[in-house]
Amino acid sequence: MSPAILLAFLVGVFHTAxxxxxxxxxxxRLPLLAAGACLGAWAGDALGGRLGLETLRxxxxxxxxxxxxxxxxxxxxxxxxxxxxxxxxxx
Numbered sequence: 001m002s003p004a005i006l007l008a009f010l011v012g013v014f015h016t017a018x019x020x021x022x023x024x025x026x027x028x029r030l031p032l033l034a035a036g037a038c039l040g041a042w043a044g045d046a047l048g049g050r051l052g053l054e055t056l057r058x059x060x061x062x063x064x065x066x067x068x069x070x071x072x073x074x075x076x077x078x079x080x081x082x083x084x085x086x087x088x089x090x091x
Contacts, residue, residue, distance in 0.1 A: 004045055007045070008044075008061075009041075012037035012038030013038070015037050015067065016033050019037075019074050027081075037070040037071075038070075040066075042066070043069050043073075044062065044066040044067065044069030045065060048065020
């Protein structure tokens with residue numbers, strides 16, 4: 001397993017926890033938020049490496065790019081869940 005995958009997972013989980021702390025609830029979307037943040041962090045590391053974001057790095061891992069795209073992943077999941085069909089209880 002590549003260290004980038006593990007660090008992307010840790011960054012994604014950290015930012016998901018920070019989002020839940022700030023927001024207060026996730027309305028049952030926690031697994032989707034964590035997946036979006038982890039995938040965003042992994043993509044952010046790759047993109048940050050290509051763009052040369054040298055501000056915050058852990059070895060070859062671009063922490064700044066990973067953090068930015070983790071929040072983009074959380075934002076995408078949140079927007080899709082708001083725009084998608086709502087769950088209403090029958091009755």
